[in-house]
Amino acid sequence: MAMSFYQTSAGSPVSMHRSRFLYILIATIVVFSVFFYSPLPDSVDHHRDALVQQLANTAKLGDFGNHTTPDKPVDSKSGHYVPTGLDDVKSQYAFATFLSGSSTDPNDHDPSHDPYFQATRILSYQLLHAPETRSKNASIPFIVLVTKDVPEEKRSRLRKDGAHVVPVTYLTADWITTDYPAWRDVLTKLRLWELTQFERVCFLDGDTILTGPLDDVFDDPAVHLHHTGTDNKAIKSDEAPLPRNYSFAGVPESKPIHKYPPTDENHDYPNINYLNSGFFVYKPSLDVENYYISLMNIPDRFNPELPEQNLFNYAHRREGNMPWTQLANTWNIHYPSIEDLNGGVRTLHEKWWAPVNEGLRPYLESWRWRMEGFHEARDSVLEQQKAKGGFRDFRWSD
Structure with missing residues (x-):
């Protein structure tokens, strides 16, 4: 059975409602930050594509x-x-x-x-x-x-x-x-x-x-x-x-x-x-x-x-x-x-x-913000586990 995303190593449940709220809040903040970030193209990469x-x-x-x-x-x-x-x-x-x-x-x-x-x-x-x-x-x-x-x-x-x-x-x-x-x-x-x-x-x-x-x-x-x-x-x-x-x-x-x-x-x-x-x-x-x-x-x-x-x-x-x-x-x-x-x-x-193709930029950049939001929440959960005296890694369970 897949381990719950919010279960600690000692088996003590963390409030699902509170953890979900924390994750959604963090993810929302980083996703909206995409609008303030504009990465510049790398000219070397374009030269390579031409080659x-x-x-x-x-x-x-x-x-x-x-x-x-x-x-x-x-x-x-x-x-x-x-x-x-x-x-x-x-x-x-x-x-x-x-x-x-x-x-x-x-x-x-x-x-x-x-x-x-x-x-x-x-x-x-x-x-x-x-x-x-x-x-x-x-x-x-x-x-x-x-x-x-x-x-x-x-x-x-x-x-x-x-x-x-x-x-x-x-x-x-x-x-x-x-x-x-x-x-x-x-x-x-x-x-x-x-x-x-x-x-x-x-x-x-x-x-x-x-x-x-x-x-x-x-x-x-x-x-x-x-x-x-x-x-x-x-x-x-x-x-x-x-x-x-x-x-x-x-x-x-x-x-x-x-x-x-x-x-x-x-x-x-x-x-x-x-x-x-x-x-x-x-x-x-x-x-x-x-x-x-x-x-x-x-x-x-x-x-x-x-x-x-x-x-x-x-x-x-x-x-x-x-x-x-x-x-x-x-x-x-x-x-x-x-x-x-x-x-x-x-x-x-x-x-x-x-x-x-600039039309792909929103889709491509969204994966960065999703990745960072996920790991911010995941790191927080793992730190809570370690603080309670146990540690178990996890993947997101269905």
């Missing part, structure tokens, strides 16, 4: 070179690889995102001014707590990979929100450089393939807003395990060996103006073979990660302007031995519109603080 469209049309592969593979974390006694923690998690599935300190101004230490951090908190709230979007299976965790420059204050807040925070070391290559700090660390996303405790992981970029539960994405036929091809023409001697099998399913990059649901027949994709790396489902595998890292260490093997996206598009090119498979076109859309939202797309790949 995405350009590369979808003109993606080219580069020349070859040498590579090295960095060491993997091993147990000091057995010498065997040690999967990332999460010993308390029993699910075969997980949701995950990535957060680095370079996504915001390094001189701004106020988490409330970091839109990517707030976006990660919104994801946590939607996946774990919000009644209309949370996972139907409460055992599925939400994992946030963080780099060393994400301060403990932010990590602690994410853990308090219910996320599993997993610190990871950087993955970089000298030939891959960028003038934009927010893109500096994206190749560290390859550490996602070290989550070998799970059969499948659904990755979502931090700038993603849900409209409903995502559990069924793990049942999409595109996420099935595939045998790796053996076409010798697609095998390069300077790359690490391909794995025996793999699973990598995603969505194509869509045009800013498209119909819902987008289709190739309606010319809604600049290149239906060009993957958008903001939403995908994969099977964690050290062999796949080793292959990716070998590509990362070969200068000009892929276009470095969008590092991880173009690495995936090379590794999982349709004419290669590990072609990516396409999820149903209703799971995720980049450059979403009101038509997409009304049509029922399950996730909107859009920045809540700087949407391309």
Whole structure:
């Protein structure tokens, strides 16, 4: 039986009427504050969006070179690889995102001014707590990979929100450089393939807003395990060996103006073979990660302007031995519109603080205020529990 939202750890009931009134009052205050807040667009994000469209049309592969593979974390006694923690998690599935300190101004230490951090908190709230979007299976965790420059204050807040925070070391290559700090660390996303405790992981970029539960994405036929091809023409001697099998399913990059649901027949994709790396489902595998890292260490093997996206598009090119498979076109859309939202797309790949389609701004921003109002009330309840000598965490019960 689900624990009541207002039940203390010792079992003593808190006045439901009083707690509801407190929550409604707090939520009302923060919701109305939206009218006094006007976030400014991030010019770097708009530049990236333009690059995405350009590369979808003109993606080219580069020349070859040498590579090295960095060491993997091993147990000091057995010498065997040690999967990332999460010993308390029993699910075969997980949701995950990535957060680095370079996504915001390094001189701004106020988490409330970091839109990517707030976006990660919104994801946590939607996946774990919000009644209309949370996972139907409460055992599925939400994992946030963080780099060393994400301060403990932010990590602690994410853990308090219910996320599993997993610190990871950087993955970089000298030939891959960028003038934009927010893109500096994206190749560290390859550490996602070290989550070998799970059969499948659904990755979502931090700038993603849900409209409903995502559990069924793990049942999409595109996420099935595939045998790796053996076409010798697609095998390069300077790359690490391909794995025996793999699973990598995603969505194509869509045009800013498209119909819902987008289709190739309606010319809604600049290149239906060009993957958008903001939403995908994969099977964690050290062999796949080793292959990716070998590509990362070969200068000009892929276009470095969008590092991880173009690495995936090379590794999982349709004419290669590990072609990516396409999820149903209703799971995720980049450059979403009101038509997409009304049509029922399950996730909107859009920045809540700087949407391309201004008509979506009230909907996107409302999730921030809901998230903050929920956690203010939740933190208050947990403090009451601790003050009475007990503590039990909870999700919002039906």
